[in-house]
Amino acid sequence: MATRHEIATFDRVELSERIDDVPAGARGGVLDLRDEDIAMVEITDPPLDAVDRILFVPVSQLRLSA
Numbered sequence: 001m002a003t004r005h006e007i008a009t010f011d012r013v014e015l016s017e018r019i020d021d022v023p024a025g026a027r028g029g030v031l032d033l034r035d036e037d038i039a040m041v042e043i044t045d046p047p048l049d050a051v052d053r054i055l056f057v058p059v060s061q062l063r064l065s066a
Contacts, residue, residue, distance in 0.1 A: 007039060009033055010029060012064070013030055013041060013063065015057065015061060016062060016063050019055055020055070022048070027044060028044045033059075034056070036059070037058060038059065039057050040054065040055075040056055041055050041062070042054055
């Protein structure tokens with residue numbers, strides 16, 4: 001039986017769908033969780049302007065990244 005890993009602070013994640021101008025598949029790290037269902041994510045790939053790289057994303061739209 002597989003063990004499910006919940007998204008947690010400092011996890012590397014990938015967007016499962018487009019958020020604003022950031023494409024699905026963009027990768028970054030979880031900086032913080034709010035109410036356990038919204039993650040503050042810093043996108044690192046692809047490189048974005050400093051203002052655009054911090055997103056607040058529903059955890060349901062994230063998946064763990066390698």
